[in-house]
Amino acid sequence: MAKVSAKPLSGFIELKPLQQVKFNEIVDSLKQKLEIFGFMPLDLPIIERQEVLIDETDKNETQNQMYLFEKGENKLGLRFDGTVGLARFVAGNANDLTFPFRRYQVGRNFRGERPQKGRYREFYQCDFDIIGENTLDSSYEFEIINLIYELFETLKPYVGDVIIKVGSRKILNEIFNYLDIEESVRQNILIFIDKKMKVSRDELVEMMQEYIGQAKAEKLYEIIEGDYKKLQGLTPELDEKIAELSVIADMIVNITGAKNVEFDLSIVRGLGYYTGVVFEVFLKNEPSLGSVCGGGRYDNLSDKFSSRKFVGVGGAIGVSRLFVPMIESGAIKLDKNLVDVVVIAMNASNNSYAQVTGNRLRDAGIKTIVNIDSSKFKKKLENANKLDAKYIVVIGDDEEVEQLVTLKNMDTGESEKISVNQVIEKLGK
């Protein structure tokens, strides 16, 4: 009989236990840092109603990638990021929340797109946002960037150095005004600017000049290529926006010493709903992965759910995108020794004493597996060896009579007959 394929679906990730341990470790370190910053956990549903997921006013690519299905009369779908659920939640619970509301969420998201390196159909994202009612001043943009800096400091042992690139949609808008670029082509131009890292100067200018002519295209390239602070004096509105970003930039420089943070007007984050400061994070070791974290300021979070106005600034770390390629390349080292001790009973008559011993070790916080199966002693030793146990505890008739155990160090091969209390003393944390 033909067997069903045992492989997971393409684009869906399965971690092996040792990898999962490392993954959990990374996620835990992120959560810990977020809570230190006063962000509250929020674990929203993975399935939402389609009307929550689908934005009728903006038919974009993401919509083609959604997993949609029906259950009876209900039209449902899997969430594709953490923001849609957040928008619904904030609108629905506004009276109970204290604004600015800081929340985080680490969870699975789903997009039915063509998988490739660092892109999956099911992936973990760590979302964090600060939501304000009506307004949220620009100091919160600093807070988020500072938070991202700190989050990647904690990730440094795993993924190495990063570069955080910060741009500003507001400044770009004023530049568009200054260059007198028509409203109708701005979206197109933004998409082109977004590609700056991938294409050459000439290619980018060529793409843009179709919409705004060669002179403006070259001028625009020169502007986004250069330092935003040098743009002062062009228009009063532009100066104002530059001053606003400068305040944030200065704070960042003060706190971080500007290490790993760059200001770059070519960061626009495509067509997203962003309206102000935007940012993306890249790995220095693995820039081809693309951005591993992105976010920015948005002004219309919950418009479709509420007549109250909520604005926010937030970001998301692509945890799967970070983790999976690094684990495959060996950049993230896996720990073994997940088991401290394997207790081995020599004979069936020793099983009960072995179990009691195992529980005493576990009570002392020692990770313990008890092996009382009927295989040969040698097999049990091999098994303990494959589990990378640091120690084994052997229990036979002699030990049971003397109420002792034999502790063997699996690295050195040395063994000694001691009491369980002595074992705990020796191995206990």
Add this chain to the structure above:
RNA sequence: GCGGGUGUAGCUCAGUUGGUUAGAGCGCCAGUUUGUGGUACUGGAUGUCGCCGGUUCGAACCCGGUCACUCGCCCCA
């Protein structure tokens, strides 16, 4: 949705101009006698050569189709 690449053992891959029973390394299993593993030695199992069709005396190899995987594009974490 659009392009490129690849499908041979659990994994990584060889496989000559088409020619007998399709191979290696790693892994897995067993053994090298009784309460001591990792190393070594010996032996063993496992394949519809992705699938369907065609050419041929003969196909893993050539041709057509199809599916899957993968890397790019679009878009994005």
